[in-house]
Amino acid sequence: ATNSPNEKMGVAVCGVNGRGMSHVDGFNHDSRTFISVLVDVDEKVGQKQADKVEKMQGRRPRVVRDVREIMESDDVQIITCATPNHWHALIGVWAMQAGKDVYIEKPISHNIHEGRALVAAAQKYGRMFQTGTQCRSSVGVRGMIDFVAEGGIGEVNLARGLCYKRRKSIGSLGDYEIPSNVDFDLWSGPATFTEPKLTRQQFHYDWHWQRHYGNGDSGNQGPHQTDVARWGLQLERHPNKILTYAGRLGYQAERKDADYVDAGDTANTQVSIYDYGDKTIVFETRGLSVDNSADTELNELFQSTKGNKVGVVFYGTEGYAVQGPSYEVCRAYDRNKKLIKEFRHDNKQHGSLNNVHMSNFIDAVVSRDASLLNADARCGHLSAAIAHLGNTSYYLGEGNRVGAQEIEDAVGGFASRDDDAETLARTLQHLRDNGVDLSQNGLSLGPVLNFDPKAEKYIDNEEANAWIGRQYREGFEVPAAENV
Numbered sequence: 198a199t200n201s202p203n204e205k206m207g208v209a210v211c212g213v214n215g216r217g218m219s220h221v222d223g224f225n226h227d228s229r230t231f232i233s234v235l236v237d238v239d240e241k242v243g244q245k246q247a248d249k250v251e252k253m254q255g256r257r258p259r260v261v262r263d264v265r266e267i268m269e270s271d272d273v274q275i276i277t278c279a280t281p282n283h284w285h286a287l288i289g290v291w292a293m294q295a296g297k298d299v300y301i302e303k304p305i306s307h308n309i310h311e312g313r314a315l316v317a318a319a320q321k322y323g324r325m326f327q328t329g330t331q332c333r334s335s336v337g338v339r340g341m342i343d344f345v346a347e348g349g350i351g352e353v354n355l356a357r358g359l360c361y362k363r364r365k366s367i368g369s370l371g372d373y374e375i376p377s378n379v380d381f382d383l384w385s386g387p388a389t390f391t392e393p394k395l396t397r398q399q400f401h402y403d404w405h406w407q408r409h410y411g412n413g414d415s416g417n418q419g420p421h422q423t424d425v426a427r428w429g430l431q432l433e434r435h436p437n438k439i440l441t442y443a444g445r446l447g448y449q450a451e452r453k454d455a456d457y458v459d460a461g462d463t464a465n466t467q468v469s470i471y472d473y474g475d476k477t478i479v480f481e482t483r484g485l486s487v488d489n490s491a492d493t494e495l496n497e498l499f500q501s502t503k504g505n506k507v508g509v510v511f512y513g514t515e516g517y518a519v520q521g522p523s524y525e526v527c528r529a530y531d532r533n534k535k536l537i538k539e540f541r542h543d544n545k546q547h548g549s550l551n552n553v554h555m556s557n558f559i560d561a562v563v564s565r566d567a568s569l570l571n572a573d574a575r576c577g578h579l580s581a582a583i584a585h586l587g588n589t590s591y592y593l594g595e596g597n598r599v600g601a602q603e604i605e606d607a608v609g610g611f612a613s614r615d616d617d618a619e620t621l622a623r624t625l626q627h628l629r630d631n632g633v634d635l636s637q638n639g640l641s642l643g644p645v646l647n648f649d650p651k652a653e654k655y656i657d658n659e660e661a662n663a664w665i666g667r668q669y670r671e672g673f674e675v676p677a678a679e680n681v
């Protein structure tokens with residue numbers, strides 16, 4: 198390691214309004230790298246954050262708006278991406294084609310086609326690729342996963358991921374002015390323009406809840422937890438069958454206006470069931486309040502009846518293992534829910550999770566050994582795909598607002614290791630607790646999707662296959678895996 202910027206590897210961070218500054222922290226913290234460029238389509242955001250980086254490392258990074266400008270730069274060896282989701286894959290593919298190593302935020306893709314392209318590009322160009330799922334570098338999570346693998350809670354065939362995270366309405370659907378500093382053409386990139394162009398009040402962050410750019414909370418918070426679920430169940434593949442019931446509900450009650458239309462179009466309440474043959478993952482998203490909910494067992498396992506619950510529960514024949522509520526702490530319980538073991542990532546002792554995950558990536562970059570990576574492209578692809586598969590079932594059934602009985606019948610006929618009727622009953626109770634009138638605004642039921650994990654296509658379902666990719670704008674096409 199050296200203190201001379203010239204002898205360190207230069208890092209360009211793309212998208213620095215929020216998460217990108219954690220990338221800055223992580224790479225600034227590692228003595229092998231320095232921040233050479235900030236890329237942001239909002240020049241003002243880029244300059245403001247460059248002031249901070251200059252104070253941090255004593256050298257001002259260049260600020261550019263268009264990521265294409267840095268592909269040939271000699272002071273850029275690594276490109277990281279914390280832009281909105283619809284840009285992740287294209288930046289990743291372009292960077293790897295240009296010979297850069299990449300650190301890409303979760304979900305690494307906006308759709309399955311993009312995840313495939315990233316996996317292929319990393320392989321073809323021999324680049325190091327780390328996914329921003331930092332739980333993979335948590336000593337606590339790893340300890341729990343090892344414990345589960347050694348049979349610590351018996352045989353395990355079911356994991357439940359939870360994103361119970363309060364998300365208020367993002368404001369009414371409208372026609373809003375694009376902030377003057379933003380180059381909207383560039384911001385949109387691979388996403389075709391909508392008409393009107395901007396339909397949400399807050400430009401930043403709330404794109405997560407518009408499917409054109411984001412993937413809802415199942416694709417935002419979700420990939421952290423589905424990744425842990427997949428890891429613990431040792432599932433290095435896609436599922437065979439998927440079923441979702443979901444809706445964007447409760448905002449009329451929240452706003453006390455029966456006609457209120459929120460600008461988001463991703464589900465804020467969603468249960469997706471993934472059948473992997475011998476194992477099941479269930480992922481539950483709840484954006485309405487879960488305070489004092491009727492989820493007796495989950496309340497016990499998370500040791501709380503209040504606030505958000507973000508984590509994973511593994512159900513074993515001899516007990517339970519739980520990641521959450523933080524990424525640092527995991528616990529194992531016996532069948533009577535008596536605590537038997539705790540696993541911790543101690544930020545003081547082990548280093549902050551964020552930084553450790555980035556240093557793991559830098560280790561691989563320096564040694565050119567991809568086997569060191571805690572979350573490579575395929576890992577990121579499989580976990581992001583879980584969100585895309587579940588959302589596709591929702592989008593295809595959206596708006597049918599079927600009754601509870603119809604959902605119960607559908608989940609009853611679906612091969613699952615979960616008590617599906619109980620999960621449905623809890624979900625319905627949760628909605629009632631939040632003032633949702635289920636006779637008017639019920640959940641929608643998606644079709645069962647049969648998926649070919651090898652071909653990465655839905656079986657005999659062209660409507661679903663249309664969601665594998667998207668219509669790209671000219672100049673912003675994410676190539677097919679075969680053409681990267």
Ligand SMILES: NC(=O)C1=CN([C@@H]2O[C@H](COP(=O)(O)OP(=O)(O)OC[C@H]3O[C@@H](n4cnc5c(N)ncnc54)[C@H](OP(=O)(O)O)[C@@H]3O)[C@@H](O)[C@H]2O)C=CC1
Nearest residue numbers: 212213214215216236237238239279280302303329401402
């Ligand atoms: N691993 C983790 O724990 C976390 C991961 N994330 C992930 O990070 C990503 C960003 O989230 P967040 O920071 O909250 O979102 P924000 O909307 O706050 O920030 C995104 C930034 O990216 C900029 N941007 C948009 N397009 C481009 C582009 N083509 N090139 C360069 N910059 C661009 C935006 O510009 P403009 O200023 O014009 O809007 C904005 O500054 C998400 O994908 C999210 O999933 C987020 C939080 C935690």
Ligand SMILES: O=C1CO[C@H](CO)[C@@H](O)[C@@H]1O
Nearest residue numbers: 216303362405417418421
């Ligand atoms: O990864 C993430 C975890 O939490 C953040 C804050 O809610 C999310 O927005 C984010 O994208």
